[in-house]
Amino acid sequence: MRRAALQPRKIATQRRSRATVDALVEATARILVREGFDKASTNRIAEVAGVGIGSLYQYFPGKEALVVAVAERHQREIMQQVQARLAGILDQPVHAAMRTIVAAAIDAHRVDPALHRVLAEQIPRVGKLAGLATFDRGNYAAFRTWLEARRRELRVADPELAAFVCVNAIEALAHNAVLHAPKMLSDERAAALVEEGARMLAGYLAPRHAGGRRVSRRTRPA
Amino acid sequence: MRRAALQPRKIATQRRSRATVDALVEATARILVREGFDKASTNRIAEVAGVGIGSLYQYFPGKEALVVAVAERHQREIMQQVQARLAGILDQPVHAAMRTIVAAAIDAHRVDPALHRVLAEQIPRVGKLAGLATFDRGNYAAFRTWLEARRRELRVADPELAAFVCVNAIEALAHNAVLHAPKMLSDERAAALVEEGARMLAGYLAPRHAGGRRVSRRTRPA
């Protein structure tokens, strides 16, 4: 009788209750992928999870919270897969770094394409979901940091602007290749796509010498 | 009693009934923008349109059809605004052409940003909606045609791949600038954004000389 009466939702998580929560999140993900967002009612989620509806509402205030939990789990998986690949990026020349980033972005979208699609489509509706915002901001900030670290080798007048252009281009390329144009990723073509994307970005950031050598003595007195 | 009994929906459109249809479409657009997709129930649409629900179902088979009608109207408005600007593109050098395209894409998204956002978010859910598919395919095909017409001046090994890369980059830039980063479009910065995008694309398509002059005698024996 500690504080169970109030704050009826999402409180305790010890022992088996953890299994209940996991089952609910897993069921939500399955339904989102196999039956679509509209079929993911709280009643159905509980049913698929093999859990009573009452239990669902003990841990989640509603359907949105379940979807958020699924999105966060998915994001965690992507992050793990991607961050390892981006570790060595500081030691690579510009063009190679871009190749790494584009390839990593595409692979990130391939972690669970069906789920990623549903989440990407539905996230805007789900209470503005801080999750995706965080995710994108993270990519954006990381890229900006990389840009500024390499500013000497590049020709970037406005890092914020350049980061905006690059991050959006990379994300769009990866997203649409995986979700809307699978033909672009069939073996031979996949490598070509990565190479083209990398060439575009490297050419944009370091115009004259694609290799990444320094190119002009200064970008501006500022 | 021509054929009214069967096919009860969406048949006749003469005289005042046209006004009813217009009122319904307009009401749908208003609700989508002001209250969101979820609040756009058929009952509410009819209410806002000042029309009985029965009338709604005489012209539209359901909510989806209303949303499709709104999307088609929005797309028509965009097309009118954009096609004029892209007319002179064949006479422009590569870099200038890219500038025109990027600027046109951004302006297209500015026709009615709030509505565009809702439609972009909800369209994936609405019966696969042929509308957007048509729209994007059109852009894609048009760009490919332009690419092949200019093949001599460019360095494009695979037009399909290049079109994919460019169209996605342009669309993402415009979409996110207008809908997620309005700060990028405040007067001075807007021009810079267009210029950066154009530079990236032109550099990608015609690497050595940004101006658009010919650059290599052939891309491949194929």
Added chain:
DNA sequence: GAAAAATATGAGCGATAACTCGCATTTTTC
């Protein structure tokens, strides 16, 4: 201007959703 066709209406039906609450079962505590 009367019959017929077209158009407009809205109460209400059936379905389904989100969510509650009183109670059963399991686990922990001492």
Added chain:
DNA sequence: GAAAAATGCGAGTTATCGCTCATATTTTTC
């Protein structure tokens, strides 16, 4: 091993949705 907490349950309440249909009103036809 008994009391107490934690956890699990699901029939039932409330709300809203999409949609129909019998009927009323307007317009057209001749």
